[in-house]
Amino acid sequence: MAGTLISAAQAAPGLPARSPAQLLAEVASSTTPPLTGTVVETAAFGLPALPATGNPTSLSSLITGSHTIRVWYASPGHFRLAAPESLSESDLIRNGSTAWLWQSTLNKVTKFALPAHAPQTAVPEQPMTPQQAAQQALAAVGPTTTVRVASNVTVAGQAAYALVLAPKDARSLIGQVQIDIDGRNGVPLRLQIFARGASSPAFQVGYTAIAFVRPASAELSFTPPPGSAVSQVNLAAGDGTGTGHATSGFAAIGSGWLTVLKLPSSMLTPGAPARASSSSSPYGDSTAVLNALLGSARHVHGAWGSGRLLRTSLVSVLITDQGSAFVGAVQPSVLYAAAAASPAVPTSGQAP
Amino acid sequence: MSTADLPAPGPAPGAAPGPVPAERAEAVLPGVKPRPVWSYLRFFRSELRLIFLRRRNLLLLAVTAAFPLLIGIALRLAAPRPGNGGNGPGVAFFNSLAGNGVFLTFIALSSLLILVLPIVVSVVAGDSVAGEAGYGTLRYLLAVPAGRTRLLSVKLLAIAAWGLCATFVVSAVALVVGAILFPVGPVTLLSGVTVPLAEGLLRLLFVTLYVAAAMAALGAVGLAISTLTEHAIGAIAAVMVLVVASEVVDQVPQLAAIGPYLPTHWWLSFDSVLRAPVDTYGLLHGLLSFGVYLVLAGSFAWARFTSADVTS
Numbered sequence: 014m015a016g017t018l019i020s021a022a023q024a025a026p027g028l029p030a031r032s033p034a035q036l037l038a039e040v041a042s043s044t045t046p047p048l049t050g051t052v053v054e055t056a057a058f059g060l061p062a063l064p065a066t067g068n069p070t071s072l073s074s075l076i077t078g079s080h081t082i083r084v085w086y087a088s089p090g091h092f093r094l095a096a097p098e099s100l101s102e103s104d105l106i107r108n109g110s111t112a113w114l115w116q117s118t119l120n121k122v123t124k125f126a127l128p129a130h131a132p133q134t135a136v137p138e139q140p141m142t143p144q145q146a147a148q149q150a151l152a153a154v155g156p157t158t159t160v161r162v163a164s165n166v167t168v169a170g171q172a173a174y175a176l177v178l179a180p181k182d183a184r185s186l187i188g189q190v191q192i193d194i195d196g197r198n199g200v201p202l203r204l205q206i207f208a209r210g211a212s213s214p215a216f217q218v219g220y221t222a223i224a225f226v227r228p229a230s231a232e233l234s235f236t237p238p239p240g241s242a243v244s245q246v247n248l249a250a251g252d253g254t255g256t257g258h259a260t261s262g263f264a265a266i267g268s269g270w271l272t273v274l275k276l277p278s279s280m281l282t283p284g285a286p287a288r289a290s291s292s293s294s295p296y297g298d299s300t301a302v303l304n305a306l307l308g309s310a311r312h313v314h315g316a317w318g319s320g321r322l323l324r325t326s327l328v329s330v331l332i333t334d335q336g337s338a339f340v341g342a343v344q345p346s347v348l349y350a351a352a353a354a355s356p357a358v359p360t361s362g363q364a365p
Numbered sequence: 366m367s368t369a370d371l372p373a374p375g376p377a378p379g380a381a382p383g384p385v386p387a388e389r390a391e392a393v394l395p396g397v398k399p400r401p402v403w404s405y406l407r408f409f410r411s412e413l414r415l416i417f418l419r420r421r422n423l424l425l426l427a428v429t430a431a432f433p434l435l436i437g438i439a440l441r442l443a444a445p446r447p448g449n450g451g452n453g454p455g456v457a458f459f460n461s462l463a464g465n466g467v468f469l470t471f472i473a474l475s476s477l478l479i480l481v482l483p484i485v486v487s488v489v490a491g492d493s494v495a496g497e498a499g500y501g502t503l504r505y506l507l508a509v510p511a512g513r514t515r516l517l518s519v520k521l522l523a524i525a526a527w528g529l530c531a532t533f534v535v536s537a538v539a540l541v542v543g544a545i546l547f548p549v550g551p552v553t554l555l556s557g558v559t560v561p562l563a564e565g566l567l568r569l570l571f572v573t574l575y576v577a578a579a580m581a582a583l584g585a586v587g588l589a590i591s592t593l594t595e596h597a598i599g600a601i602a603a604v605m606v607l608v609v610a611s612e613v614v615d616q617v618p619q620l621a622a623i624g625p626y627l628p629t630h631w632w633l634s635f636d637s638v639l640r641a642p643v644d645t646y647g648l649l650h651g652l653l654s655f656g657v658y659l660v661l662a663g664s665f666a667w668a669r670f671t672s673a674d675v676t677s
Contacts, residue, residue, distance in 0.1 A: 051646065079621070083644070095556060097644060100475055100636045102555040115557035120461055122557070222646070232642065238553035240464035 025164040026172035028196040033160040036176050036194055043199030047087045050169065050223035054080040056216045058325040084220075085228035093233050106235040113235040122237040126247045157181055157269035168193045168202040169220040180270035184344045185209070186327055187270060193219065208326040215327040266339075266351045273341035273351040307332070313345070317353035405515065412523040416489055422527075425485050429531055432481055433473040433539035440472070441546045466543030467552050467565055471639070473539035474532075474576055478632050483608045485531045486524070486580045490587025491600030493520045494670065498595040513671045521588055521663060528580030536573040558641035572635045575651065579632045582655035583608070585662035586628065592670045625650070628658055 086092040093106045104115040112125040163175040173196055179189040188209040193202045203219025237243050264275040310321040320333035322345055331339040331348040339348045416422055440462055462468040497503040506516060552565025586607065591600040611629040614620050624630050631651030637644035
């Protein structure tokens with residue numbers, strides 16, 4: 014947040030002119046140099062107040078408020094991410110074919126054995142660093158998108174290009190996505206997602222401090238502390254893909270910015286059998302979060318059926334009474350169309 | 366650091382005639398050898414004696430020392446088991462304590478920082494000037510050639526020393542109790558890095574000093590409030606209201622934007638010392654916040670006190 018204010022106050026730094034295509038190529042071809050920095054993620058979706066948790070990996074902490082991650086990066090196979098919280102910390106350390114997850118509140122270490130040839134599997138699915146987040150956004154570039162280079166900005170003290178992607182379809186809730194790319198070595202420094210018509214980003218992840226220096230090897234090694242509980246997970250055998258998630262009932266409807274994700278509403282609705290997780294589980298508070306979210310949803314009905322609609326500045330969620338949930342960064346009409354087009358999931362647990 | 370560094374009130378043209386500058390009053394005293402440092406130290410020592418020999422304050426210190434003992438015994442009886450995954454509500458470091466008694470100091474400091482240490486500091490700080498005014502001793506103190514600026518700086522230093530003492534009492538008692546009730550060995554930091562016991566104790570020293578700095582800043586605020594009133598209890602209550610209000614506002618997510626400017630926001634940032642490598646960002650921001658509050662409150666107290674009419 015402070016970075017935004019500072020960069021707005023300063024004059025645009027001078028850099029050689031680049032076209033969007035040149036910038037994209039630069040990003041695609043550049044390899045991330047060793048760096049040490051601090052990444053701050055800020056989300057302001059306009060959600061209702063959620064139950065507060067002290068868990069940095071929990072759902073509610075990721076979709077509301079601000080989040081800090083300290084990064085030590087030497088290579089794709091050697092890095093450390095630390096999420097400092099008040100009086101606690103979670104660390105993810107990857108050292109070659111071994112990755113460690115340390116959670117100080119639980120005094121717990123999880124050791125991952127990784128396949129040597131798939132360097133990305135250890136990384137969580139959320140856009141944790143600007144690199145990963147920007148790569149995801151760049152994949153959406155296509156005929157549906159206006160791409161331009163805005164005036165240069167300063168991010169974490171670095172002069173950066175601002176690549177702006179804007180959906181052409183007005184039914185998308187996303188106004189524009191801005192990716193700030195380091196002027197010297199093409200590293201994405203910041204990703205901002207603006208809701209349509211909004212002047213401040215609904216979601217942003219970016220460096221607030223960065224230095225392109227190789228972290229000391231001591232910062233990239235990890236030894237489980239004495240007395241901690243160590244559990245082992247082997248990801249090497251399963252080829253890094255079979256993580257055990259059931260994929261039935263999932264479907265992507267539409268394309269580009271108007272993509273709507275369809276999933277069985279038992280994933281979201283409390284009372285599902287998957288709810289039996291204890292409070293000590295990392296995602297144990299998800300139920301409470303979802304309850305808070307669903308409490309603010311309003312009832313809607315139409316030709317497609319009826320259900321509950323949750324609207325935020327950036328994301329709409331439609332939970333139909335037929336047992337499906339539709340999620341997308343789109344206006345509700347797109348969700349209704351998707352609901353009308355897709356057949357209802359026959360649910361055995363629901364009384365007629 | 367103290368208000369003594371601030372410029373003396375000069376004879377500003379057109380300014381209303383203020384009280385006689387104390388430095389001048391001192392200069393006209395005949396037959397006194399000017400030994401400013403020595404007399405300052407003597408003044409400071411008498412102020413310390415005033416604070417540390419007051420029975421009420423000693424009782425307060427004893428109660429403060431009892432808290433780490435109680436926490437230690439309670440947590441020992443709760444018998445944290447390593448690896449059971451249960452984190453006691455609100456007790457940070459709880460799972461680390463099972464393996465290392467040093468963590469009792471961090472538990473004690475973080476829990477006493479919420480209310481007990483601020484009370485201990487605000488009682489002395491709020492009483493410092495208002496108490497003297499209430500007892501009617503302030504005018505006698507000002508009658509001797511002490512100088513108002515010097516009086517204020519001595520008060521501030523004595524409050525800071527009191528806060529330092531209270532913080533070290535908490536740390537020391539918690540360390541001893543932790544060493545008796547729990548095993549002691551290499552210290553596992555928040556980042557999962559294990560350091561030798563000696564380095565852990567060094568980090569504990571820095572944590573204690575950081576907390577003492579936070580208490581000194583609070584003491585300066587208390588001193589500033591204390592110059593506003595003749596009723597010590599009012600000043601003490603005002604400081605406590607300020608602390609609690611600041612802590613409450615800091616917990617409201619919608620007011621997160623003003624969080625970093627609150628006086629209590631950076632208190633728990635002593636955890637920066639317990640990371641590897643040390644999170645200098647949080648640490649320096651905390652110290653900067655304390656410094657700003659110290660200077661602001663000190664300046665306010667000085668401006669108020671050097672221009673106030675002392676009638677009681």
